[in-house]
Amino acid sequence: MSAVLPSPFQPITDEQAALLGRLTDALDHSGLWWLSGYAAGLARGRTVPATALTAVANETVAAPRLTIVYGSQTGNAKHQAEALSAQIEDAGFGVRLLRADAYPLRELKDERHLVIVISTQGDGDPPDDARAFVEFISGKRAPKLPDLNYSVLALGDSSYPLFCAIGRQLDARLAELGAKRWFERGDADLDIETVATPWMAAALAAAREALKPQVPLATVTPLRPHAQTAASIYTRDRPFPAEVLANQRITGRGNHRTTSDKDVRHVELSLEGSGLKYEPGDALGVWPLNPPRLVDALLAMLQLDGDATVNHGEQTLSLREWLSSKREITRLSRPFLIQHAQRAGAAALDALLAANDTAALADLLANRQLIDLLREYPATWKADELVAALRPLVPRLYSIASSPRVVGEEAHLTVAHVEYAVDGDGDPRWGTASNFLARSDEGATVPIFIEHNERFRLPGDASRDIILIGPGTGVAPFRAFVQERAESEASGRNWLFFGNPHAHSDFLYQLEWQDALKSGALHRLDLAFSRDQPHKIYVQDRLRERGADVYDWLQSGAHLYVCGDATRMAKDVHAALLDIIASHGEKSADEANDYLNELQAQGRYARDVY
Numbered sequence: 001m002s003a004v005l006p007s008p009f010q011p012i013t014d015e016q017a018a019l020l021g022r023l024t025d026a027l028d029h030s031g032l033w034w035l036s037g038y039a040a041g042l043a044r045g046r047t048v049p050a051t052a053l054t055a056v057a058n059e060t061v062a063a064p065r066l067t068i069v070y071g072s073q074t075g076n077a078k079h080q081a082e083a084l085s086a087q088i089e090d091a092g093f094g095v096r097l098l099r100a101d102a103y104p105l106r107e108l109k110d111e112r113h114l115v116i117v118i119s120t121q122g123d124g125d126p127p128d129d130a131r132a133f134v135e136f137i138s139g140k141r142a143p144k145l146p147d148l149n150y151s152v153l154a155l156g157d158s159s160y161p162l163f164c165a166i167g168r169q170l171d172a173r174l175a176e177l178g179a180k181r182w183f184e185r186g187d188a189d190l191d192i193e194t195v196a197t198p199w200m201a202a203a204l205a206a207a208r209e210a211l212k213p214q215v216p217l218a219t220v221t222p223l224r225p226h227a228q229t230a231a232s233i234y235t236r237d238r239p240f241p242a243e244v245l246a247n248q249r250i251t252g253r254g255n256h257r258t259t260s261d262k263d264v265r266h267v268e269l270s271l272e273g274s275g276l277k278y279e280p281g282d283a284l285g286v287w288p289l290n291p292p293r294l295v296d297a298l299l300a301m302l303q304l305d306g307d308a309t310v311n312h313g314e315q316t317l318s319l320r321e322w323l324s325s326k327r328e329i330t331r332l333s334r335p336f337l338i339q340h341a342q343r344a345g346a347a348a349l350d351a352l353l354a355a356n357d358t359a360a361l362a363d364l365l366a367n368r369q370l371i372d373l374l375r376e377y378p379a380t381w382k383a384d385e386l387v388a389a390l391r392p393l394v395p396r397l398y399s400i401a402s403s404p405r406v407v408g409e410e411a412h413l414t415v416a417h418v419e420y421a422v423d424g425d426g427d428p429r430w431g432t433a434s435n436f437l438a439r440s441d442e443g444a445t446v447p448i449f450i451e452h453n454e455r456f457r458l459p460g461d462a463s464r465d466i467i468l469i470g471p472g473t474g475v476a477p478f479r480a481f482v483q484e485r486a487e488s489e490a491s492g493r494n495w496l497f498f499g500n501p502h503a504h505s506d507f508l509y510q511l512e513w514q515d516a517l518k519s520g521a522l523h524r525l526d527l528a529f530s531r532d533q534p535h536k537i538y539v540q541d542r543l544r545e546r547g548a549d550v551y552d553w554l555q556s557g558a559h560l561y562v563c564g565d566a567t568r569m570a571k572d573v574h575a576a577l578l579d580i581i582a583s584h585g586e587k588s589a590d591e592a593n594d595y596l597n598e599l600q601a602q603g604r605y606a607r608d609v610y
């Protein structure tokens with residue numbers, strides 16, 4: 001967004017342009033508005049008194065404006081908030097867009113128009129960047145908000161029992177604090193646009209009624225192109241067909257002793273010709289195709305013709321194409337269950353749904369696929385009704401396991417193939433994207449895009465130490481981090497905690513880590529192979545054992561990163577960290593909590609968990 005005058009009439013030197021670019025890059029919307037007024041004032045200041053400057057600057061900010069706050073773990077809420085911000089700005093209204101952890105909470109009581117775009121994580125938890133924001137609004141210290149108009153766009157996944165829980169919670173709480181629901185909340189499932197598009201139209205209509213247009217800015221052209229927009233034409237909606245350069249199983253597959261239960265792949269993709277750029281910490285999005293065997297099995301079970309043409313929305317495809325590339329068939333959703341129950345007439349399924357979020361319903365949503373549902377509760381579906389009822393297929397994200405400084409125009413992934421058996425059926429069940437990647441051999445192409453993650457970055461100060469906690473495929477981004485730090489000769493130390501079931505079969509990138517230790521690229525490595533001894537040992541146990549050193553490193557300014565399983569590992573690691581800080585820092589439980597929150601606020605405790 002760095003911007004000013006149209007070239008070729010740029011009346012400033014390149015050096016001034018670079019300086020200005022640095023300044024404007026660091027400003028949010030309100031800062032940019034203020035700056036525009038200030039600069040106009042300065043220009044006029046050559047003819048008007050200096051006291052007028054502040055007034056001119058404030059004039060621009062004082063017009064009623066909309067504040068958009070977002071909380072996002074994997075970028076979806078952020079993208080929606082950015083899209084809304086752009087629409088409001090294009091319509092000529094004042095807007096400021098802030099990530100929840102950058103929102104000055106003391107300003108809440110003075111807000112007049114606020115919209116919140118927020119996802120739900122964990123078991124109904126806020127995204128990491130919105131923890132303090134949600135805690136503040138939900139807590140006792142939240143002010144009364146009689147003058148506030150607000151709306152919430154909640155993002156979630158209806159296969160989780162607590163669908164859109166955080167958005168709903170904020171919506172209810174703001175009403176409780178006396179704020180006025182400006183327009184209705186949207187609860188967006190994985191096909192986000194279905195709900196987000198009308199919700200944004202409502203936001204725009206509300207803005208037109210309540211806000212005054214801002215003075216239009218002069219036409220602007222970028223001083224220097226924004227790295228991302230300039231770099232590539234490939235995006236989530238226009239993915240790049242990346243060639244698979246290598247696809248290698250990195251868990252053991254030898255004799256009985258060295259065979260792993262897990263099939264984890266190291267996948268190398270070519271980005272050549274795409275213009276796509278990434279940094280360590282970013283993820284790669286993959287648009288998969290469903291397993292062809294599963295599509296065939298579904299068609300057979302439903303006695304439907306795969307070649308039959310189905311029109312839905314603006315697309316006409318064969319039923320097989322719909323099921324292969326456009327619809328989720330491995331993840332169930334509650335709305336689909338409701339529709340299926342009406343057809344199946346199965347009392348057991350009706351009872352499950354009526355009881356709402358019971359453990360049994362959660363189990364069904366988490367552990368059964370469409371084919372399991374059809375087997376257990378048979379029903380008749382017409383092709384077009386089935387396509388309309390199933391959710392659109394969405395891309396999956398994978399942490400990038402390489403540094404571009406080391407691998408050039410490639411991106412490496414570490415993919416656990418989701419494969420499991422179900423009772424009474426000889427066919428394995430697969431996860432859509434991990435199976436798609438597992439069966440994409442060298443030479444195949446995979447539609448991909450880059451999902452940037454600014455919250456999961458190496459320290460700007462390369463002399464800082466880093467502690468990396470990444471069991472299982474959680475190790476992926478840390479391969480990128482260690483590559484990057486070695487290549488850039490960062491002076492800070494790197495300490496990795498890795499774990500998996502068995503050392504002999506599941507030690508991902510074993511040789512690389514051993515080489516890194518020898519070369520000095522990695523300074524410490526602690527391993528937790530859970531099943532190599534009678535009692536289980538996990539990374540959180542190793543952390544506790546090394547508690548004194550972990551605390552010392554933190555006290556000396558180390559950055560802490562956690563990646564991998566969200567359901568158990570991330571919570572157990574969090575609890576272990578709290579214990580370490582309390583015992584080695586001689587703090588109470590509350591003080592330890594504050595310490596960790598402060599690390600998070602400083603960007604020194606970052607998590608990428610899934």
Ligand SMILES: Cc1cc2nc3c(=O)[nH]c(=O)nc-3n(C[C@H](O)[C@H](O)[C@H](O)COP(=O)(O)OP(=O)(O)OC[C@H]3O[C@@H](n4cnc5c(N)ncnc54)[C@H](O)[C@@H]3O)c2cc1C
Nearest residue numbers: 330366367396397398399415416420431432433434473610
């Ligand atoms: C930011 C981010 C980074 C990620 N990085 C990585 C990474 O580096 N490596 C990686 O491998 N993954 C990573 N993931 C996870 C990845 O995005 C996918 O979620 C994962 O690969 C599964 O997707 P799928 O399409 O194969 O399975 P899906 O088709 O999405 O799921 C299949 C279904 O099977 C169910 N299921 C899965 N296992 C079992 C089981 N044992 N028993 C019964 N039911 C089961 C699931 O609940 C689901 O309903 C990341 C996720 C995020 C959000």
Ligand SMILES: Cc1cc2nc3c(=O)[nH]c(=O)nc-3n(C[C@H](O)[C@H](O)[C@H](O)COP(=O)(O)O)c2cc1C
Nearest residue numbers: 072073074075076077119122124156157160163164
């Ligand atoms: C580990 C994990 C846990 C999640 N838990 C929930 C949940 O409890 N309820 C829900 O509605 N959605 C849940 N979701 C789905 C996300 O809210 C959904 O993918 C959303 O689009 C993510 O938006 P974001 O990228 O802005 O974070 C979860 C997703 C992940 C990866």
